[in-house]
Amino acid sequence: MEKALRLDKLLADTGRWSRKEARALIRQGRLTVDGAVLRQPELRVDPTAALAVDGEPICWSRYVYLMMNKPAGVLTATEDRHAPTVLDLVPEALRRPGLSPVGRLDKDTTGLLLLTDDGALNHALLSLKRHVDKVYLAHIDGTVSQGDVDIFRTGLTLEDGTACLSAELEGLGPGLCRVTLREGKFHQVKRMLACRGLPVQSLQRVSMGPLVLDETLPEGAARPLKSEEVTALVACTER
Secondary structure, eight states: OOOOEEHHHHHHHTTSSOHHHHHHHHHTTOEEETTEEOOOTTOEEOTTSOEEETTEEEOOOSSOEEEEEEOTTOBSSSOOSSSOBHHHHSOGGGOOTTOEESSOOOTTOEEEEEEESOHHHHHHHHOTTTOOOEEEEEEESSOOOHHHHHHHHHOOBOTTSOBOOOOEEEEOSTTEEEEEESSOOTTHHHHHHHHTTOOEEEEEEEEETTEEOOTTSOTTOEEEOOHHHHHHHHHHTOO
8 A cells, every 4th residue: 555645745746736736726625535525735645545636537656657759859858948858848737846857868869758757767777787778760871781780789889989888780771770779878879870881860769678669659749658568667677
C-alpha cells in the first residue's frame, strides 16, 4: 500500500493544480474520495483511493513517465532563456516538479525522448554499467560499407582521440543506416559517421532499451507511458 498523503499534495502532484489551487478546490467541496466529499486539505488518504474533481476521475502515481516525439529545433533542457525546450512542449496537465529528460538529444535530432521525475530510474538508464541500447536512424551522405560496420563493432576512435565503445551499424541502402549505441557522448552518432566519411543529414532516435517510439505520436507531442512500458524500463536496469 502506498504511504498516505495529504489531499492537497495528491492533487498538486498530478500537475494540474498548484498546491494553493488544490487547497481552494478541496475547501469548495469539489473533491471526492471514494465517493465522499472531503473539505480538509491536510487530511491524509491512501493515494490509490478513487479521487475525483467535479466528478472527473483523477489518477495519481508516485512518478510520471512521459514519451515525447521530440521535434527538431527544440533544446533537450529543463529551461533556457533564448530557445524553446522540451519541457515547454509538455502539456500543463502532465507537468510535475522535478520532471526532466533522460539523457539528451541534439537540438536538430528528432524522435524518442523519455521524461520523468523518477531520479533513480533516470540515473539507472544512463549508467554505463547497464549499457542500455539507444537506436537511431540516420539519413547520411553516402552508403555504409562492411568496413564501416566492422570498425563500429570493434570500437571506433574519433579524430580528437575519443574512444567509443563497440556499436552496431547497419546499412539500410544508399543514404540510410541504423546505429545502436550503449553510451551517449556529445554528438556521438554524427561524429562517428562523419569519421567514416558519412556525414549525417538528419537523425532520429527510435528506441531506448525496450521503449520504442510510438509511431502514432505526432512530433512535439507527449503521452504517459503505459504500465507495461514502465515495467519493461525498470526491468532493463535490473539486469
